[in-house]
Amino acid sequence: MIELLEKKRGFIQTLNRISSKILHMFFTKDDLKLAYGVDLDIAEAYVNRPVPTENLYWKNRSIYIPPAPGYFFMPIYSDILLRCGAEKEFILSDVFFKLNESILHSAALLEHNQIDWYNHVSQSIEYARPSVTRPILFSEINEYLSQPVLRKQGNSLLGTRFPSLNRADSYLLSIACIPSEHFDEAKAIQAWYALMTYFLIQDDLADIKDDLRKNEENVLIDAGLDDAGLLLITEMIDQSHDALLTINPILSNRIDYKRKMMDLKEIIRSIIS
Numbered sequence: 524m525i526e527l528l529e530k531k532r533g534f535i536q537t538l539n540r541i542s543s544k545i546l547h548m549f550f551t552k553d554d555l556k557l558a559y560g561v562d563l564d565i566a567e568a569y570v571n572r573p574v575p576t577e578n579l580y581w582k583n584r585s586i587y588i589p590p591a592p593g594y595f596f597m598p599i600y601s602d603i604l605l606r607c608g609a610e611k612e613f614i615l616s617d618v619f620f621k622l623n624e625s626i627l628h629s630a631a632l633l634e635h636n637q638i639d640w641y642n643h644v645s646q647s648i649e650y651a652r653p654s655v656t657r658p659i660l661f662s663e664i665n666e667y668l669s670q671p672v673l674r675k676q677g678n679s680l681l682g683t684r685f686p687s688l689n690r691a692d693s694y695l696l697s698i699a700c701i702p703s704e705h706f707d708e709a710k711a712i713q714a715w716y717a718l719m720t721y722f723l724i725q726d727d728l729a730d731i732k733d734d735l736r737k738n739e740e741n742v743l744i745d746a747g748l749d750d751a752g753l754l755l756i757t758e759m760i761d762q763s764h765d766a767l768l769t770i771n772p773i774l775s776n777r778i779d780y781k782r783k784m785m786d787l788k789e790i791i792r793s794i795i796s
Contacts, residue, residue, distance in 0.1 A: 550588050550595060559595075560773030561602040568615045569598040575624045579631035592722045597623065599774065603714045604698065606770050608705040618654055622697050625650040630693060644668045647693040654700040660708055661699035668693060680712045687740040688716070688723050710770070717766035720759050721778055728790060748791055756787060 552566035572587040581587070588594050601614050613619055626647045633643040648665055655661045667673065667681040673689035675682035682689050698711055727734065727741045734741035746752035760782050768775040 550590060555588075555595070555598055558773075558777065559599050559602075560771045561598050562605055562611070564611060565598055565601050565605065565614060569601070572620065575621075575628075578624055578628045579635065580624070580627040582631070592726060596718065596722055600694075600715065600718060603718065603770060604701065604706075604711055607707045607711040607714065608703055609701045609711075610703045613702060619697065619700070622650055622654060622700060623694065626693055626696060630691070640671065644693060647696055651696040651700060656702040657699045657708065661696070664695055664699060668696075680709055683716055683720065685742050685745045687727065687742040687745050688720050690740065691719055691723070713766055714770050717763040718774075721763040724756060724760060725781075728787075731790075743791070753787055753791055757782075 550566075550570055552561075552563055552570050555561040555566035555570070556563050569588050574581045574584055574587055588598065601619075605611055605614055629638070629643050629646040629650070632638045633640065638646070648668070651661070663679070664681065667676070667679065672686050673682055673692055674686055675684055681695070682692070695712070695715060698706075698708065698715075724742055727743050730739075731741055731743055733739075734744065743752065743756060746755045760778065764775050764778045764782065767778065
């Protein structure tokens with residue numbers, strides 16, 4: 524009986540440890556600083572921001588930045604904008620936060636098939652319009668987003684060759700609202716695609732089997748589930764690493780660590796089999 528009670532007590536203690544870990548699955552400002560190089564003021568603002576009410580993107584979320592790329596990309600990219608010359612005061616302003624929250628709410632409506640792509644773009648443009656400080660860039664992004672399928676056109680910095688890597692690009696409207704005269708638009712756009720290419724590849728790796736079954740967009744499917752596709756995906760991750768190395772070395776080093784740990788060939792082999 525004593526032995527049984529001891530085993531039961533040990534089992535309960537194990538459950539408590541697991542529960543404790545689950546409860547602490549959130550980012551602190553120090554996590555964002557140490558893991559991704561995010562400025563501490565930016566990290567603190569995002570970690571402490573209240574969850575927006577009646578926003579579908581945060582539905583059933585109790586914290587603003589849960590440990591999922593679809594959320595923690597925001598403080599990371601805000602830090603990149605700071606490094607590209609945006610003023611911290613604007614990055615931390617309620618105007619900037621609310622604009623991005625509105626765009627993400629519209630993106631969630633699109634994902635849940637409550638609106639179509641045209642309506643999502645129209646809504647996002649109208650959210651951004653009152654705060655625009657870069658009308659030429661705003662016009663260029665509008666024209667780019669007006670495509671039924673987003674693709675890079677000519678020498679434009681907007682878009683990549685794969686539509687599946689451009690699916691979050693309505694978020695770029697927010698950079699047309701950055702007022703700093705020292706802000707480097709081109710650098711910020713290039714960094715966006717470096718960051719999102721890496722994150723979306725990670726996301727698509729996790730979702731590949733479901734995406735194949737549901738016939739949904741996925742960059743691995745676009746690139747091809749073969750050796751040529753594997754090489755292309757590897758090259759894109761390498762390009763993301765190299766582009767971010769000049770902007771945020773800590774983030775770039777994290778990508779370097781992840782790519783060394785990732786066995787893409789085995790992942791694709793298991794998918795095909």
